[in-house]
Amino acid sequence: MSYDIAVLGGGPAGMAAATEAAQRGARVVLLEESAAPGGQVYRAPPSGFIGPVDADRRAGDALRAALLASGAELRTGCRVWGVGGGPLVPQREPAAPFRLDALDSDGRSFAMEARALVLCCGTHERIIAFPGWTLPGVLGLAAATILLKAHGVLPGRRVVVAGAGPLLYAVAAKLLKAGAEVAAVVDLAHRTEWLRALPRLAARPDLLAQGLAWRATLVARGVRVIAGAGVTAARGDEVLQAVQVEGAWIACDALCIGHGLVPATEATRTFRAAHRYAPAEGGWVPVLDADQRCSVPLLYTAGDGAGVRGAAAAPASGRVAALAALHDLGLLPDHAAARVAPARDLARAAKAGGAMARMMALRPALVRAxxxxxxxxxxxxxxxxxxxxxxxxxxxxxxxxxxxxxxxxxxxxxxxxxxxxxxxxxxxxxxxxxxGFATGRLPLRPVPMDALLGEFDYADIPVPKPAPI
Ligand SMILES: Cc1cc2nc3c(=O)[nH]c(=O)nc-3n(C[C@H](O)[C@H](O)[C@H](O)COP(=O)(O)OP(=O)(O)OC[C@H]3O[C@@H](n4cnc5c(N)ncnc54)[C@H](O)[C@@H]3O)c2cc1C
Missing domain, CATH: 1.10.10.1100 (BFD-like [2Fe-2S]-binding domain)
Structure with a gap:
């Protein structure tokens, strides 16, 4: 199977990139490991599950509908474990198309090729270790959003929500709505940090209003918000029973904790693309030009995987990347005009997203402690x-x-x-x-050995004859 453009990751960035490229006539495939596109923020509920129809759901449905109508081929339930080709051909051999190796939902391995590759792999959650963090009942803040959105399951009955960034308040508000008791919200940021971020957040009044609504929900329900503090320990016999904040113990059966988001750079690292360390964007990020091009020819990255900018900026960066790929493949005559609108949207959304990302940057004091x-x-x-x-x-x-x-x-x-x-x-x-960072290695995702080896007979393995003595 060969395509003009392969898009890895079906979050808002990947959906918008694939839609833009397919609408303009390119042969496009999008690969996503979840059962449906949507990514983390617009995760689709499982089929048959009637979840709440909120603003996230509506935005996700609009991106999904545009993708389905665009003519892009959609391969969901596909875990991509290998990336290759492109620059990874042996030295002095001619450049080859990119190659993606994946497992489908039945565990079968397959490969596909594309002339250009747009990586939209999103982020990982950052959790800085503390005593008791491996106890059952302690889970990531972002992971809690998956439990709530994809399964309609509460992480616990009495929950402490802790860490940094806007997800803190989003998760606390969603937990309350879903019927949990929120014992406390423990925010590493002082109130002054939030006030300093306000002017940049004002670039997206809709998101600012959403954040204020979450805060208002907490106040109305009498939830204690402890600002400028962190969870220093968790304890329990086999499962979580309490967490320590400012020297006092708070009883709870779940702790949702997150110290920010880190761009997923496994694939760009595997391609040996150039990276730079940008703490305010989440950590190591690929070096990009203004059109999301990596240092490797015909390799692009968009969305939070290119540097944390949030869900609002992700679709715009996906479109900018797709337009650059089309242009570089000779499939878009008027690139300069086509990129104006998405580049403007990206700049606007990135302003508010950047302020949020800075609040989620790594706090070295947590590691020192x-x-x-x-x-x-x-x-x-x-x-x-x-x-x-x-x-x-x-x-x-x-x-x-x-x-x-x-x-x-x-x-x-x-x-x-x-x-x-x-x-x-x-x-x-x-x-x-x-x-530095650990060199990128395959597999990108855990895969069973038999899926890689396939069927074989020991008798068929060519064993060299013993050397004459
Ligand atoms: C766990 C988690 C939960 C989050 N929840 C929220 C939230 O509720 N609200 C909010 O505003 N922000 C949330 N965020 C932040 C949010 O993800 C981003 O701001 C936004 O979704 C970025 O869009 P994206 O397209 O760059 O990445 P994502 O939405 O993360 O999409 C990336 C996609 O790539 C797929 N993918 C990655 N690698 C592979 C692979 N090897 N094979 C196949 N598929 C692959 C993933 O399955 C994923 O669907 C969350 C982040 C995380 C990590």
Missing amino acids: IPPETIVCRCEGVTRAEIEAACADGAADMNQMKQFTRCGMGPCQGRICGETAAELVGMHCGGREKA
């Missing part, structure tokens, strides 16, 4: 003390620390622990730029 015996990498059981011991033994960047400790080598491939680990390594080696 992690006690030595606390587990940082939960897949491999690696503690802060072990990471620091590796640094003391000479590990001078993320790849070396990974080799010394196995931190980041488990099923999550560093998506959860990577930020904390990199900050710890950076504290020893002179900063995050020096610590």
